[in-house]
Amino acid sequence: MKLTLHIWRQKDANDKGILETHIADDVSEDMSFLEMLDVLNEDLILQDKEPVTFDHDCREGICGTCSLTINGRPHGHEKATTTCQLHMRKFTDGEEIFIEPFRAKAFPVIKDLVVDRSPFERIMQAGGFISIHTGAAQDANALPISKINAELAMDAAACIGCGACVAACPNGAAMLFVSAKVSQFALLPQGQPERQKRALAMVNKMDAEGFGACTNHYECEASCPKEVSVRFIAKLNREFLGASLFEH
Amino acid sequence: MGLFSYLKSTILSKIVMAGTGVILVLFVFGHMVGNLQILIGREVFNTYAHFLQSLGELLWLVRIFLFICLILHIITAIRLYFLNKSTKPAKYQVKAYVRSTLSSRTMIYGGIAIFLFLVYHLLHFTAGVADSSIYGHVERYGPLGIFERQDAYYMVIAGFRSVPVSLIYIVGVIFLAMHLNHSVQSMFQTLSIAGPRLTPVIVRFSRIFAFIVATGYILMPLTIMLGIVGGGL
Numbered sequence A: 001m002k003l004t005l006h007i008w009r010q011k012d013a014n015d016k017g018i019l020e021t022h023i024a025d026d027v028s029e030d031m032s033f034l035e036m037l038d039v040l041n042e043d044l045i046l047q048d049k050e051p052v053t054f055d056h057d058c059r060e061g062i063c064g065t066c067s068l069t070i071n072g073r074p075h076g077h078e079k080a081t082t083t084c085q086l087h088m089r090k091f092t093d094g095e096e097i098f099i100e101p102f103r104a105k106a107f108p109v110i111k112d113l114v115v116d117r118s119p120f121e122r123i124m125q126a127g128g129f130i131s132i133h134t135g136a137a138q139d140a141n142a143l144p145i146s147k148i149n150a151e152l153a154m155d156a157a158a159c160i161g162c163g164a165c166v167a168a169c170p171n172g173a174a175m176l177f178v179s180a181k182v183s184q185f186a187l188l189p190q191g192q193p194e195r196q197k198r199a200l201a202m203v204n205k206m207d208a209e210g211f212g213a214c215t216n217h218y219e220c221e222a223s224c225p226k227e228v229s230v231r232f233i234a235k236l237n238r239e240f241l242g243a244s245l246f247e248h
Numbered sequence B: 001m002g003l004f005s006y007l008k009s010t011i012l013s014k015i016v017m018a019g020t021g022v023i024l025v026l027f028v029f030g031h032m033v034g035n036l037q038i039l040i041g042r043e044v045f046n047t048y049a050h051f052l053q054s055l056g057e058l059l060w061l062v063r064i065f066l067f068i069c070l071i072l073h074i075i076t077a078i079r080l081y082f083l084n085k086s087t088k089p090a091k092y093q094v095k096a097y098v099r100s101t102l103s104s105r106t107m108i109y110g111g112i113a114i115f116l117f118l119v120y121h122l123l124h125f126t127a128g129v130a131d132s133s134i135y136g137h138v139e140r141y142g143p144l145g146i147f148e149r150q151d152a153y154y155m156v157i158a159g160f161r162s163v164p165v166s167l168i169y170i171v172g173v174i175f176l177a178m179h180l181n182h183s184v185q186s187m188f189q190t191l192s193i194a195g196p197r198l199t200p201v202i203v204r205f206s207r208i209f210a211f212i213v214a215t216g217y218i219l220m221p222l223t224i225m226l227g228i229v230g231g232g233l
């Protein structure tokens, strides 16, 4: 396949940045999107040019490190797919592809396509944990959990924290991420003791980090590689309101 | 804790948007149903208008309550608009929207249009400033016409006889319907009334509700402008 790539190049957070055009003329359909960029980078290195910087780690869709906004959509147009799991056969020969970083004020560009997503870590540090000692794993049936809650908690816990929700949201809101993290604990018995404290701490941290407010565009759900549902945002609103009223 | 400290919180702001939204939506619907009585005739409509006027202080309490809701709604909307604008300093060169709609992306502009329309509407019918010729007429009713009351029917019919006035109303209502198309379902989601089976129903309800409001409110200026209703005045 032959592709025309328009790739965002930016030296650092203060640089203005620009779209740079590259031709990739020997792309195999079996490559992942990241392998395609690897090959491009090898070419650039051979030509003594600066390779394109992008984030990746597991390359199997579980770590949430890869990013990229491809043709205006975080992780590209494939449903429920991370960039590392997106294959070139999903594109057509001769296509023009625009590759940009995940854009948000809270995610400043470090270089080219790499952005700083540490605000998510700080939100987790504010309350995305359980501080009681839960001991070794106990007998699974000793702690009854309704099937519906167990499944919902699993759906919420599917979030890999990649930040596509923020990148997709016209408001730069992080509600899908925060709602998934708050919900996964709020739905399980282990999460109950710190339930209200957690909702307050994580949401307040989210606000302090400069994320926007949800206006229910639902772009986040459409871009989420793990298909985390916006119903968790509805749940987060309730958790937060309850905590604001009763936890003081 | 000041009255407006909720504005610092994204979620509390959303909840105020939705809470005031509920009141405004209920008002918009009630106002429509009440006013549609103009299609029945002078007697019925003036009785209704007279009833509202006769509420006296209660009417003012309701008006003040609605006004406070509207002001809170607008202040919060403006604050959220600027916050949400600030979170995306660098724009995408290419952006593909998937789930958001024209309605959802133009809430603030639609809201401003509704506000301007609302000011005009209040000056026109409630205060009688925009066109004083239609205001202050009296209807005599009862046996031998011994009773007198405001002829609200005359005011509305004469007001909507003017094609430009009617067009302003029709455009205003279209903006309102666009606002409602997104906001009614958004309000349920914000107030945590959502679920995998419920949400699609609510989204459809939101669309149908916006359509009903548009139809109901457009019917009045349209039929009057065309002389179908109130032909003989």
Ligand code: HEM
Residues within 6 Å of the ligand: A214, A215, A216, B014, B015, B017, B018, B019, B020, B021, B022, B024, B025, B028, B073, B074, B077, B078, B080, B107, B108, B110, B111, B112, B114, B115, B179, B182, B183, B184, B186, B187, B188, B190, B191
């Ligand atoms: C009669 C008039 C109005 C009605 C019935 C109404 C109703 C609503 C409702 C129900 C919502 C949804 C709240 C939510 O998503 O939780 C909403 C949102 C909104 N309204 Fe209004 N509204 C009216 C007037 C206005 C005005 C005058 C403005 C303007 C400045 C405005 C600006 C907005 C904005 C920007 C939103 C989106 C905020 C968000 O989704 O978070 N509205 N409106």
Ligand code: FES
Residues within 6 Å of the ligand: A055, A056, A057, A058, A059, A060, A061, A062, A063, A064, A065, A066, A082, A083, A084, A085
């Ligand atoms: S690199 Fe780990 S999810 Fe894509």
